[in-house]
Amino acid sequence: MTEAVDALKVYLVGFKANLVTALFLDNAAIQEINLQGVIYVGRSGSLLAVATRLFLKGRVNATRAMLITNWWPPVPAVDAVSTDDGQLEAILREKGDAVFIVCGCDRILRAAHLSQGKFVNFHNSILPGNRGVAAIKWSKFNGQPVGFTFHTMAVEIDKGEVLYQHAVAQDLQARGFPVLSELLATRAAQVLPHLIEILQGLRSSVRFKKEVSSSYHSKADTEHATRVLKDMASSELIEKIVFAFEELRLVNESGDVLRLAPVHVRRPAGVWGKLFRQIDLLGAEIFLPVWLVKRARGFSCRR
Template sequence: MARNTQVIFLGINDAGMRVYDWLCDQEDVFVHSLLTTKDQLRVVENVEPDYIVSCGYRHIVPKDILDIPKEGCLNLHPAHLPYNRGANPNVWSIIEGTPAGVTLHYMDAGIDTGDIIARRKVETDFSDSGKDLYERLEDTQVELFQDAWPDIISDSISVTEQDEDAGTYHRTSEFEDLCKLDPDEEIRVKELLDRLRALTFPPYDNAEIEIGGETYYVEVDITRE
């Protein structure tokens, strides 16, 4: 393959930086830019890269930008699509018992709805906190991309079209609502523990409850015998 395969990378989180660094080390790839904000996307118009690769990017990419790369736009999402499109997939896998995993897919005008290139499940355990699962999902995203990249650039992949009516989708506002604990809510113990462990992500204070005019933050630590 020619040495001038040009990539523009979109990302900001730990997994994104690891994928970015790995791509930069590939002799047959030139990573032109690392973009983290929406107003930087006009760089894509100037460069007209072969690929956009996205991992951890926090903004919706407009269709006119998605149409520019010659070979397409790839996104790593820390969910086993079509489950848990959108925000906080690690949390919702625990809350709803949906499959946890990661997916590499083509980007389209929807949110995590593009054709699937590769995906991989990640095992879960009742002792997992939201942070535990998040970190395993990050590791698996990096591994999946490294495994899939040679087939992508050699044009030897087959894709799976997503059914947009299947799976699940969650907004950031749903996570914010989940964080607010109602002291008068009646709930099964297992459901409460799932909720609390999904929201346990130190050093962040997620689950909160107001008692006697004071706000308290709640975490759990579940261990096997």
């Protein structure tokens, strides 16, 4: 690694209970950049509960990453910083001239924050397509390639200069959200040394070879897309929504949820897992009563 790359101070900005942040920190490539520390934004979640849930689902590597992030971080950490009272702004100012790589942070950074250094965001879509939330799911729903973008941050959400883009292999595009999310975060962490060299002017930016149409989706857009009136629920529409969003709410005219569709591709182990694997064989249009969904791990029960 060149001396110029070593001279660039880097901080990660993430969320402590977020798997993307954890996978960035636990990747071997993190040792190849001049990482000074990690800043955790927002309140910490129930860390032990998150790690236990990942372990029970068989995601041993993710569990290990979560534990390392929270109890054995490889770099100094600033914990549970608020974005609303000037606390984050003051911490960023203390770090001086540095690059802040935002990965897995669910808080919006304002102009006062972005003025304190150079900010680069990891977004899990090929921008300018599918800005906003649930980007992987919207990419699948819109028939666009699933991938990620590193870009400089601006006040507008998920806008800025594209620095590096990558799409997963075609044969992996149809995988479920948990698998794709982990694949993208792992690959993004691996290219961090390359990203730093782009920021230093030592390499050219890497853009996806095909243009993706611009779009933005809010949380409300995603919730609306997964709610379908019972009388309008064709099998083709159901299949498309369940494939992309891995959840679907069948509602009546008053908006009450009648039935919920199965969500995650990875099923729980044990009796529940065997039962729902059999249900899956019957097709995506099979719905379960709300009360039963609430008892089943791996199924959505949000209303």
